[in-house]
Amino acid sequence: MIKQIRFLIIAMVMMALTGCRLGRGDNQKPAVDATVTTAPAATITAPVDTSTPSPEGMYVTPVIYEINVFDNYEVHDTVRDRTFPILIRYPVGAPSPMPLIIFSHGGAYNNSGHRSYEEWGIVLARAGYAVIHIGHVESAYNSHCAPLQIPADECEPDDIRKEVSEGGTLPAFAYEKPLDGIAVLDDLDSIERASNLSIDRDRIGAAGHSGGTILVLAMAGSIRDVSPSIHKLTYPDPRIKAFLANSPQGIGYNGYIETSWNGISSPVLFATGTSDNTPNEQARGRLDPFQQMSGPDLYLLYVNSPDATHTTFGLGPDGTRELQPFVAVSGIAFFDAYLRGYPEALAWLNSDGISTWSNGVATITAK
Numbered sequence: 001m002i003k004q005i006r007f008l009i010i011a012m013v014m015m016a017l018t019g020c021r022l023g024r025g026d027n028q029k030p031a032v033d034a035t036v037t038t039a040p041a042a043t044i045t046a047p048v049d050t051s052t053p054s055p056e057g058m059y060v061t062p063v064i065y066e067i068n069v070f071d072n073y074e075v076h077d078t079v080r081d082r083t084f085p086i087l088i089r090y091p092v093g094a095p096s097p098m099p100l101i102i103f104s105h106g107g108a109y110n111n112s113g114h115r116s117y118e119e120w121g122i123v124l125a126r127a128g129y130a131v132i133h134i135g136h137v138e139s140a141y142n143s144h145c146a147p148l149q150i151p152a153d154e155c156e157p158d159d160i161r162k163e164v165s166e167g168g169t170l171p172a173f174a175y176e177k178p179l180d181g182i183a184v185l186d187d188l189d190s191i192e193r194a195s196n197l198s199i200d201r202d203r204i205g206a207a208g209h210s211g212g213t214i215l216v217l218a219m220a221g222s223i224r225d226v227s228p229s230i231h232k233l234t235y236p237d238p239r240i241k242a243f244l245a246n247s248p249q250g251i252g253y254n255g256y257i258e259t260s261w262n263g264i265s266s267p268v269l270f271a272t273g274t275s276d277n278t279p280n281e282q283a284r285g286r287l288d289p290f291q292q293m294s295g296p297d298l299y300l301l302y303v304n305s306p307d308a309t310h311t312t313f314g315l316g317p318d319g320t321r322e323l324q325p326f327v328a329v330s331g332i333a334f335f336d337a338y339l340r341g342y343p344e345a346l347a348w349l350n351s352d353g354i355s356t357w358s359n360g361v362a363t364i365t366a367k
Helices: 002-018 118-126 172-186 188-195 210-220 283-292 310-314 324-338 343-349 353-357
Strands: 067-077 082-091 098-104 130-134 199-209 242-246 268-273 298-303 362-366
Touching (some): 067 172, 082 172, 118 130, 118 199, 118 324, 130 172, 199 210, 210 310, 268 283, 283 298, 298 324, 310 324, 324 353
Antiparallel strands (some): 067 082, 082 130
């Protein structure tokens, strides 16, 4: 009975964060009318007043908002002659200019990727952040070979299929993703005019899951090998102040080596857990970035449960619902601390709050 009551409380927390009805295996849908707009933003209304119970040790962001969606916008990068779509979820009635989170989807290319990871977008937008979801559209398998000056004999299809650590070459999407993020930042003036939103240039963060952490950590300053003869690929962008990497890759994947993360000096929260496995990478490797880095302002959320699967950290419907609030709230607290400067959020990150809340299942380790 106690376990059932605890699950109900956690379910109610997730419902408040996402505005969703929660059911095992069901897709989450906003409780508010998250209208898709192709014109400037809809009428502003007051923030939602929630009375969700706050379990002991849980961090609670000050205000939960209704949200809206701005759609049908494309970013064009003239340097690469590349066009890709974005979708923006934003809090209705939040103070302006708004803090911004750029979100990169998992996997490789996805022409509809800006419509994925709805749950993360809703969680962050309801907490008061504008969230730009990027659709990393498909490109030629060798689109990066010329700009990175990769030798032709290292850019054959068979080379791209192998990890760099095995003598192969970095896939094109691992080159394109961070540059898509940079292109979004370069286009913010036009995005603001089209969406009728105002973005605070001093409060920008980046978040992603799995393959989306390539963008996150590249823009934080990670350095990767590209091919047997090309090394030190990096795209740091000081316009981003805080980075959330859910289910990151470790040493030996996508060009990462032991020293790949040494140059990162910005705040980063890594999130992973016991069963955060994929066919190509085991959960233990996802600890590499945090273990190889030194502080300050570095955090590791670890969910110690066999149910802490890969999709749990993407907040998707296939993830373990009981564990997802720990992931979502940690992300909110991290951005509240480092983009909004909330002292209570920073104190929570450096406390045992999440361990108390989760009965020891989830912990946050700080460096």
